[in-house]
Amino acid sequence: MFELSEELTMVRDAAREFAERELKPRATKHDRQEHLDAEVLKLIGELGFWGLTVSEEYGGSGLGNLALSIVLEELNRGCGATGVTVSVHNSLLCSPLMKYGNAEQKKRFLPKLASGEWIGAYCLTEPGSGSDAAALSTRAVKDGDHYVLDGTKIWVTSGSMAGLALVYARTNPDVPKAKGISAFLVETSTPGCIVGKKELKCGIRGSPAVELQFDKCRVPAANMVGALDKGFPIAMDTLDGGRIGIAAQSVGIGQACLEEAISYAKVRVQFGKPIAHFQAIQHKIADMQTRLSASRMLVQKAAWLRDRGEPCGRQAAEAKLFASQTANFCADECLQIHGGAGYTDHFIAERLFRDARITEIYEGATDIQRLVIARSVIG
Ligand SMILES: Cc1cc2nc3c(=O)[nH]c(=O)nc-3n(C[C@H](O)[C@H](O)[C@H](O)COP(=O)(O)OP(=O)(O)OC[C@H]3O[C@@H](n4cnc5c(N)ncnc54)[C@H](O)[C@@H]3O)c2cc1C
Numbered sequence: 001m002f003e004l005s006e007e008l009t010m011v012r013d014a015a016r017e018f019a020e021r022e023l024k025p026r027a028t029k030h031d032r033q034e035h036l037d038a039e040v041l042k043l044i045g046e047l048g049f050w051g052l053t054v055s056e057e058y059g060g061s062g063l064g065n066l067a068l069s070i071v072l073e074e075l076n077r078g079c080g081a082t083g084v085t086v087s088v089h090n091s092l093l094c095s096p097l098m099k100y101g102n103a104e105q106k107k108r109f110l111p112k113l114a115s116g117e118w119i120g121a122y123c124l125t126e127p128g129s130g131s132d133a134a135a136l137s138t139r140a141v142k143d144g145d146h147y148v149l150d151g152t153k154i155w156v157t158s159g160s161m162a163g164l165a166l167v168y169a170r171t172n173p174d175v176p177k178a179k180g181i182s183a184f185l186v187e188t189s190t191p192g193c194i195v196g197k198k199e200l201k202c203g204i205r206g207s208p209a210v211e212l213q214f215d216k217c218r219v220p221a222a223n224m225v226g227a228l229d230k231g232f233p234i235a236m237d238t239l240d241g242g243r244i245g246i247a248a249q250s251v252g253i254g255q256a257c258l259e260e261a262i263s264y265a266k267v268r269v270q271f272g273k274p275i276a277h278f279q280a281i282q283h284k285i286a287d288m289q290t291r292l293s294a295s296r297m298l299v300q301k302a303a304w305l306r307d308r309g310e311p312c313g314r315q316a317a318e319a320k321l322f323a324s325q326t327a328n329f330c331a332d333e334c335l336q337i338h339g340g341a342g343y344t345d346h347f348i349a350e351r352l353f354r355d356a357r358i359t360e361i362y363e364g365a366t367d368i369q370r371l372v373i374a375r376s377v378i379g
Contacts, residue, residue: 004070011067015074018047023078030081030206031351034198035161040082041116049075051114053090053098053241058110060094065241065303069248073296076252077259080355081206083252085119087245088157093120093166096238097185100226109164109185118163121188122242123153123212124235131368133168134178134232138214140169145221147171147184149192149214155362159210160195162188166238167214172229183231185223192217203354240313241306242363243320247299250323250359251292257327257334257352258288264338264347275337284333292330295323314376321369324359331356 004012022043030036044050052068054060061067068090076083094113097106112118129135138151149169156165165186172180186193196211226234262285265276275281302315331353335342342349360366 019078027079045116050116054114059114069303072248073252089120091245092122121162121165123167149217183225243316247319247323250327254327254330257330261334291326317369317372327356
């Protein structure tokens with residue numbers, strides 16, 4: 001991807017301007033109050049960013065994954081907690097609903113998601129199943145024209161503010177574990193869908209991650225996405241898109257680290273000159289810049305492939321692996337360039353360091369990305 005189209009350049013500029021004006025000044029506040037300002041969620045709706053992966057027919061812009069990755073880089077450059085909220089909403093709920101939902105489901109749910117009236121969540125992880133997602137034990141048992149869900153999901157990003165969640169549950173316990181799982185759209189207002197404990201996290205604290213309990217939660221059978229027992233491939237395909245989103249988040253956080261490091265290095269004077277004049281500092285900056293450029297290309301290539309409907313599992317994993325490591329490299333170097341000041345809350349280097357850390361864990365930890373890539377190339 002060597003040049004963005006005129007349309008994508010406009011989208012990027014709008015996201016950049018919004019992040020600069022509304023997100024950057026609020027990011028520390030979001031971190032301390034552990035939730036996002038309602039005003040921010042509303043403004044994101046006005047910009048159309050909740051509906052980037054929703055077609056125009058259902059109230060979105062239909063711009064797709066490349067546009068989403070470009071917007072996510074900019075939003076995360078301003079505030080990682082806001083960025084992940086938009087990423088999960090678009091890539092883990094709107095996208096699979098667009099791809100696998102039936103006409104009735106799309107008509108019922110997508111307009112509310114595209115406008116931001118409903119924020120979306122994705123419920124795969126459980127206490128006993130993280131990387132080994134197919135081991136999940138939440139049950140869905142048919143009862144007339146409903147399924148009754150029982151179980152506990154953890155780490156549900158936006159779970160406490162979401163209107164709709166895509167929940168994966170076991171519909172057949174008698175077949176190999178990945179073959180008996182189905183996907184359900186659950187309105188969070190449904191009786192028996194209970195918001196549990198909120199985690200106090202290391203970073204991206206403005207994005208609430210909560211436990212969601214399902215206690216005899218009756219979900220219409222009409223809310224099943226895709227076919228019975230065929231939910232796991234949907235979860236995995238969805239994560240390919242999600243990983244591109246987190247890779248874009250990584251580039252955004254890494255870029256913010258680079259910019260903060262440069263600003264500080266230009267004004268901090270030691271040995272009679274700004275530390276930016278020292279070659280050791282310049283080399284750190286050069287390495288950050290180079291790894292970010294490479295990460296951005298991996299992200300945009302994977303997103304472009306996904307928009308074309310081509311397989312992109314390996315490319316999404318490569319982008320996530322490299323970009324998340326780059327974000328953490330940049331966050332570490334940024335803090336180091338700030339010296340002792342970087343270890344305090346006087347500078348945002350400290351928050352960026354905490355925010356970057358999660359990118360190597362969620363939507364498939366680094367080792368899982370390596371596993372996906374190795375399987376693809378070794379066979
Ligand atoms: C802030 C946050 C938000 C999240 N949001 C969501 C969400 O919205 N929805 C959702 O469903 N989940 C969410 N998650 C869950 C997240 O996707 C999992 O934490 C992640 O997949 C890792 O699972 P785990 O934490 O159980 O780690 P584990 O699977 O227990 O892994 C522990 C370590 O072992 C390594 N490991 C595991 N298996 C292998 C293997 N085969 N080979 C080599 N190494 C291996 C891992 O790489 C990791 O380093 C979120 C998590 C966090 C922290």
